[in-house]
Amino acid sequence: GAGVSQSPSNKVTEKGKDVELRCDPISGHTALYWYRQSLGQGLEFLIYFQGNSAPDKSGLPSDRFSAERTGGSVSTLTIQRTQQEDSAVYLCASSLVFGFNEKLFFGSGTQLSVL
Amino acid sequence: DQQVKQNSPSLSVQEGRISILNCDYTNSMFDYFLWYKKYPAEGPTFLISISSIKDKNEDGRFTVFLNKSAKHLSLHIVPSQPGDSAVYFCAASAIRGQNFVFGPGTRLSVLP
Numbered sequence: 452g453a454g455v456s457q458s459p460s461n462k463v464t465e466k467g468k469d470v471e472l473r474c475d476p477i478s479g480h481t482a483l484y485w486y487r488q489s490l491g492q493g494l495e496f497l498i499y500f501q502g503n504s505a506p507d508k509s510g511l512p513s514d515r516f517s518a519e520r521t522g523g524s525v526s527t528l529t530i531q532r533t534q535q536e537d538s539a540v541y542l543c544a545s546s547l548v549f550g551f552n553e554k555l556f557f558g559s560g561t562q563l564s565v566l
Numbered sequence: 567d568q569q570v571k572q573n574s575p576s577l578s579v580q581e582g583r584i585s586i587l588n589c590d591y592t593n594s595m596f597d598y599f600l601w602y603k604k605y606p607a608e609g610p611t612f613l614i615s616i617s618s619i620k621d622k623n624e625d626g627r628f629t630v631f632l633n634k635s636a637k638h639l640s641l642h643i644v645p646s647q648p649g650d651s652a653v654y655f656c657a658a659s660a661i662r663g664q665n666f667v668f669g670p671g672t673r674l675s676v677l678p
Binding site for chain 2: 455484486492493494495496499507509510542544553554555556557558559560
């Protein structure tokens with residue numbers, strides 16, 4: 452596709468359930484990022500994938516959060532045993548790493564609501 | 567500790583006037599900076615960037631200024647238009663190809 456695609460656009464779940472959020476980056480982009488934005492807050496970095504390198508997981512808030520990137524393309528962010536404080540918009544972005552005018556292209560996000 | 571700060575959570579400006587959005591950072595290793603605009607229910611969209619080898623970059627109505635010694639950058643929008651009403655984020659990166667750190671955002675309201 453032309454842009455970064457995220458699914459689902461909205462997800463409502465019950466506390467304690469697991470959820471999976473999907474991101475399809477722009478074709479050819481080697482870097483993929485997950486951020487989240489809680490209500491009234493800024494963008495919080497979660498995890499970053501770059502090619503075949505080990506991901507930078509330094510932003511994951513707890514071990515309930517994990518992410519994979521298969522085949523250097525699609526990524527899945529998994530939240531286990533969801534808590535109400537996990538409610539946020541989860542944003543995925545991709546970028547071409549090389550080149551001077553590097554910038555992030557964002558998807559529209561997944562609005563996660565944990566009841 | 568926030569590495570990228572946007573100390574004004576909101577800003578209101580009259581249409582046609584200049585909007586100035588500020589961003590401060592603490593990490594002296596940051597060398598590349600981006601500004602993003604975000605409308606409700608949409609992902610952030612790229613506006614303009616600047617690297618540490620420059621102190622100004624201009625694109626149409628948008629100009630970004632970088633003061634490395636003060637660890638400060640600002641985004642100027644002139645003239646401001648009602649469609650510019652959005653949340654603006656600045657972001658910084660220390661090493662090319664590494665993650666970007668975002669500020670908390672400033673909500674700009676351009677009044678007609």
